[in-house]
Amino acid sequence: MRIKSSILVLVSVLLLVSLCPRPAGAAPYEGYTYSYWGGAVQSPIAYLPSRAITGLEAGTGAWNAPGDLFVSAEGLLYVLDSGNGRIVVLDKEWNTLRVIEGFQNGEKKDSFNNPEGLFVTDGGRIYVADTENGRLVELDGTGTFVREIGPPKADVIGAGFEYFPRKVIVDKAGRIYVVGRGVYEGLIEFDSDGQFTGFMGTNKVQFDPVDLFWKSVSTKEQREKMVQFIPLEFNNTDVDEDGFIYTTTVDKKTFSPVKRLNPSGIDVLRLSKEIPPIGDLSRDRSAFIDIDVTGNGVYRVLDSTRGRVFTYNEDGKLLYVIGQLGSQLGTFKNPAAVESYENAIYVLDRDLGRITEFTVTQFGSMVNEANTLYSSGKHDEAAKLWREVLKLDANYEMAYVGIGKSLLRQGEYKEAMTYLKLGNDREYYSKALGKYRREYMRDYFSLYMTGIIAVLLGGYVIVRLVKRPRKEGRVQDAVS
């Protein structure tokens, strides 16, 4: 009877559970992070798709292969409708504010020819990389022409140099950096007057030992037909609030597809020791095509291989992953650009001509907030949030490290060791161990020392007691 009724209860519970609909906000992709051992670990979803907009819905007619997206400091969305050669500006509610189709360039009416890059300064100036026209165009907020900047002119640039600017950024000082198509010398840098000042931040030359071997044994004719070892070009760039420039490279072989360049062009990106920011750890590696810097050293990179947005913190640790290739809301066909504003991430799809907005979930906002506190050194406040994060995701290693570091600062060395071990942070574990060891020895040194001395003394006495009679015996033997 008892068994029957318990089975009945079990069945009814199971039925109830299976009848429950899936949560309304179920995402079309899975949330995951990578563990210390390099395995993908399921994780709650940090951002959920909330809405999407196409050109038709915005009332501007369909967007034709839009190439870039920019969210200004006020939250206005600038869409670069490359195929139609125009810029569409949307406000926060996604009403079309204005459409910039062309502009008055001196006497003649001018327009863009397949522009690929767009940047809006804090002052509202719009910079467009007008790719096929081989120039940069600067407009003011209303779309009035300000100036155009042509190809870089200098002795170092050869006669055959073809200038196709693809992406453009402007730093606080007004310096302009351009990613050019097929330009492997680095970013093309202009000063605020539009004068070419040089290249910066070249990628290192990558080569295969195998290729090198074949190159060394082949003849001159064969060598000439082989691929040359040249550094790879950048494909996108962004600038953070401190004026550091982030760049991405599409190369699938490199372990540093993301770079953070200081003003002299040296890569200063902090890399996580275990897993560098390279996206998915699969055989077919991720190819980054856009980067978005959000502040506090957090940056997001858009992967075109699987249509995912990877968010990393300033230590190069993966925070969360969103998005996927697909045909549902929240998945993409051919993602082209990623931007974020406050609690939302925007991804522009080139083929569908669509922007998808993702808004942060409870988990995502806790991770964001905890990471902000953590990176600004407020470990104790961060620890509280990390504990909340752990309630939602007990596999989140960064949370363990965060709590561990906080405990370490509070002097709870033993407990800090437990958490740091769970978070797989050997360096801080070892620090905690050192502190704990010292504390332990301070408390127990006298006890252990007394013990050791007692044992030694005891052993000595016993040896003496055992040996003495035998010695006397021997002496007697010798005498007799």
Add this chain to the structure above:
Amino acid sequence: MPFLKDIKYSLHVAMHPFDGFWDLKYENKGKLRMALGILMALTLTMIVKRQYVGYVVNYNHPLALNSINELKYIIFPFLLWCLANWSLTTLMDGEGKFSEIVITTGYTLLPLILINIPNILLSNVITLREASFYHLLDALATLWFVWLLFIGTMTVHQYTVLKTITTMLLTLAVVGIIIFLGLLFFNLIQQIVSFVYTVYQELSLRG
């Protein structure tokens, strides 16, 4: 107590290899059971080491630990070494018998146990900065083992220094050949089995 005496003798070999290995060969002091005992103890030590070595120097994925692996990494190489060494030295005028080779090789493993056990204990109280001590001790254990193996081979086969070194290097090559032949053998067996099975299947389906 003969057992204690055996242990005392194996320690003597580790400390005074020239003397020890000589006695091993010509005074028949080496015991096969002792050599195999040392091998077993080493296997046990290595299992313990993989699992319980201090976290700061332990880079093993806990889910990837498997004691069967020690067969692959310790017992199997041990047997292969003995076999290869014996096959080689019979052709190269070595004086050692197979049992002598096994006993000698077994006794040379002792330093690995002697150093590893305190090293495991030590590793649990060291920090990352002191980890080099752990690695130093680890390296010392290996060097000591190689040194004993060298002396052992030299004494058992009554070789000169140069010939011993050559023999040891050649032994490694022979180990490689044995592994190759083994793989080839198993591969062929597999092919034959699958062939026979296909024939059987063919016949049974027709019948």
